[in-house]
Amino acid sequence: MKNKKKKILTMVVVYSLLGTLGGCRFKRNVDISIPTEPEKTQSEMNQNDEDMSQVQNESAQTSAETLSVVYKNIDLNLFAQVFMETSTIEEAEKYKPKHSLGEYYYEIGGKTIVYTGITSGIISYNDVTDGAGDCYDAIINSLGYLTNGMGNSFRQLCPNESLDICSKEQAIEACSKYAQACGYGSDCDITVYAFTLDAIEKVNEVFADSISAPGEGFDIVTKGQVEELRDEGKDEEAEKMDDQLHSATGRGLPWKKEHEAMVVYYRSKLNGMLLDSHDAGLEIVYVPYIDKIVLITGHVPCQQTAVSKISELISKEAAVSQVAQTLGVRTQDDIQIDAISLVYAMQYAGTDQLCAIPSWKVDYVLKNADENTQIKDPGSLWIDAVSGFVADYWKQD
Numbered sequence: 001m002k003n004k005k006k007k008i009l010t011m012v013v014v015y016s017l018l019g020t021l022g023g024c025r026f027k028r029n030v031d032i033s034i035p036t037e038p039e040k041t042q043s044e045m046n047q048n049d050e051d052m053s054q055v056q057n058e059s060a061q062t063s064a065e066t067l068s069v070v071y072k073n074i075d076l077n078l079f080a081q082v083f084m085e086t087s088t089i090e091e092a093e094k095y096k097p098k099h100s101l102g103e104y105y106y107e108i109g110g111k112t113i114v115y116t117g118i119t120s121g122i123i124s125y126n127d128v129t130d131g132a133g134d135c136y137d138a139i140i141n142s143l144g145y146l147t148n149g150m151g152n153s154f155r156q157l158c159p160n161e162s163l164d165i166c167s168k169e170q171a172i173e174a175c176s177k178y179a180q181a182c183g184y185g186s187d188c189d190i191t192v193y194a195f196t197l198d199a200i201e202k203v204n205e206v207f208a209d210s211i212s213a214p215g216e217g218f219d220i221v222t223k224g225q226v227e228e229l230r231d232e233g234k235d236e237e238a239e240k241m242d243d244q245l246h247s248a249t250g251r252g253l254p255w256k257k258e259h260e261a262m263v264v265y266y267r268s269k270l271n272g273m274l275l276d277s278h279d280a281g282l283e284i285v286y287v288p289y290i291d292k293i294v295l296i297t298g299h300v301p302c303q304q305t306a307v308s309k310i311s312e313l314i315s316k317e318a319a320v321s322q323v324a325q326t327l328g329v330r331t332q333d334d335i336q337i338d339a340i341s342l343v344y345a346m347q348y349a350g351t352d353q354l355c356a357i358p359s360w361k362v363d364y365v366l367k368n369a370d371e372n373t374q375i376k377d378p379g380s381l382w383i384d385a386v387s388g389f390v391a392d393y394w395k396q397d
Helices: 002-023 049-059 076-084 091-095 129-141 151-157 168-181 197-204 223-231 235-244 316-326
Strands: 063-071 105-108 111-115 122-127 189-195 261-267 282-287 292-299 302-312 335-349 353-366 378-384
Touching (some): 063 335, 076 111, 129 197, 168 261, 168 292, 223 235, 302 353, 316 335
Antiparallel strands (some): 189 261
16 A cells, blocks of 8 residues: 555656756766667558658658647537537537536536637546546546656557457547547547556556446536535535535446447647647547447647747757656666657747647656656656757746
């Protein structure tokens, strides 16, 4: 039990460290060998010759554009048709709670659908029937394996792209209309993870109190109901109901084979280069045993508004050295570099302008970690390919 708690604490410390070091570059150089032929996932190996040529060209680039970007407008009527089965967004007004929680915030039975508009571009769909949405959100996203810069960790955890009951292609087809309603078309990048029972059990080992599986008997409570009680002056009842909002994860129900899921991750491109960052991408969780989408989280795609500047890029070797220093790696034996790719990462210029900056994404594995950390812990870091700093995705006040 104690070791599990230490693992969680270690991850928190790592995230805090990376946030602190985002604007800092070390002087000490660490020589780490980089792969000449990075390991590829099954989907990468299936790319055609044109895609492979593009990857090679990106790796050889010595300069790139920094772009001013905004989140795209989505087709609101299509959004309403897919998520609420109404013909227009105006007809979906009937699904808004009495207490307004946003211009595009809706509650339908056990489903909550949210779109924050182009300012922040956030999309959220949570089906808490049987507690499903909350349970999958906790088991998949609590460690930040996928959406907080740990994509390499999630691939290590889920190496396969299909389940016994569902192929990669079937999962993409099941998620297709939802992705399109969120603005992702045929030109986006799609990565598929088979979230098996074995992976679920491995994640649960990290937590002192295991995350529950979904199951019957969960009383659905919505944020709209809580706020309505507060509006009526029933604060005590509202607090009790608020405690129930995300209580599904603590019921202690065992995960079973039928809970295995497909996680489909969408990323857009700018000028043909992948936009791969904290504030970009869309995750859809599909459970094939019940043929149901239970969770969607992420952002709508971005679009370019202007070219801010064209800059010379640091080398891949310099980026790897920065990763090693940021992680406290001292020798070649401590880290393995799995892959390096040139992508766009999101960053704010000042307080308002969102930019896409060229960045080296470095996938690594820490090989000689302390017993109280994630032993042989895989992960990813983004290095600003212009400044050489660890890319900082968060908006600065």
